[in-house]
Amino acid sequence: EAGVVQSPRYKIIEKKQPVAFWCNPISGHNTLYWYLQNLGQGPELLIRYENEEAVDDSQLPKDRFSAERLKGVDSTLKIQPAELGDSAVYLCASSGQPSTGELFFGEGSRLTVL
Amino acid sequence: EDQVTQSPEALRLQEGESSSLNCSYTVSGLRGLFWYRQDPGKGPEFLFTLYSAGEEKEKERLKATLTKKESFLHITAPKPEDSATYLCAVHDSWGKFQFGAGTQVVVTP
Numbered sequence: 001e002a003g004v005v006q007s008p009r010y011k012i013i014e015k016k017q018p019v020a021f022w023c024n025p026i027s028g029h030n031t032l033y034w035y036l037q038n039l040g041q042g043p044e045l046l047i048r049y050e051n052e053e054a055v056d057d058s059q060l061p062k063d064r065f066s067a068e069r070l071k072g073v074d075s076t077l078k079i080q081p082a083e084l085g086d087s088a089v090y091l092c093a094s095s096g097q098p099s100t101g102e103l104f105f106g107e108g109s110r111l112t113v114l
Numbered sequence: 115e116d117q118v119t120q121s122p123e124a125l126r127l128q129e130g131e132s133s134s135l136n137c138s139y140t141v142s143g144l145r146g147l148f149w150y151r152q153d154p155g156k157g158p159e160f161l162f163t164l165y166s167a168g169e170e171k172e173k174e175r176l177k178a179t180l181t182k183k184e185s186f187l188h189i190t191a192p193k194p195e196d197s198a199t200y201l202c203a204v205h206d207s208w209g210k211f212q213f214g215a216g217t218q219v220v221v222t223p
Contacts (some may be wrong), residue, residue, distance in 0.1 A: 002155070012130035014182070033211075040215065040216075041215050041216075042118075042201050042203070042213030042214050042215045042216055043158065043201075043213045045211065045212075046215070048209075053208070056208075056210065080191075091157050091158075093157070096173075098205070098211075099145060099146065099197065099205070100146075100163055101146045101147075101160070101163040101203070101205055102160045102163065103158075103160065103211070104160070105157025105158050105159070106157050107155070107156055107157050108155075108156075110155055111145065
């Protein structure tokens with residue numbers, strides 16, 4: 001069974017440029033999460049989807065961040081424009097049964113903003 | 115607001131030297147407490163779920179326990195391959211997962 005796939009693995013951009021990250025969750029997983037992880041810190045939730053619906057986006061900086069999950073499968077996270085402080089690892093996770101706590105994470109997309 | 119605090123921040127062990135990691139939490143309506151392992155450059159990997167005080171789970175050299183205020187991850191006779199960052203997370207009644215900052219464990223031969 002394929003795991004959660006994210007791309008790109010690494011991205012280096014100049015500040016004020018746009019960037020997008022893509023996530024393909026495990027087949028059949030209805031719940032999808034985007035997390036941000038800074039060095040030495042735990043993951044912080046940006047947005048949670050149940051199928052196509054964003055059920056928790058309270059921590060998403062909506063002035064520059066946007067996300068979508070069309071057809072309840074793949075998801076894209078976009079930042080426009082990027083700022084220096086956005087440099088971090090962006091993790092995607094999916095779950096078939098969130099109550100079990102078993103989230104399956106991708107390897108992450110590491111963003112560096114210069 | 116949920117809070118998860120892990121200690122120590124870092125732990126250096128000799129191979130075979132057992133130790134414990136701590137995760138203390140405050141949460142509105144605990145639905146579960148989870149432990150994950152994260153290797154450098156990788157996403158976190160699920161280890162255990164604990165649902166109620168007194169519960170224990172074991173996997174190889176790892177044993178997780180839960181009380182009403184904290185959880186412990188015991189590493190018995192660790193090996194170098196147990197070197198990783200161990201993350202604790204809580205699942206609250208709103209469906210949110212809140213992660214701690216993690217404990218970085220290094221096991222030397």
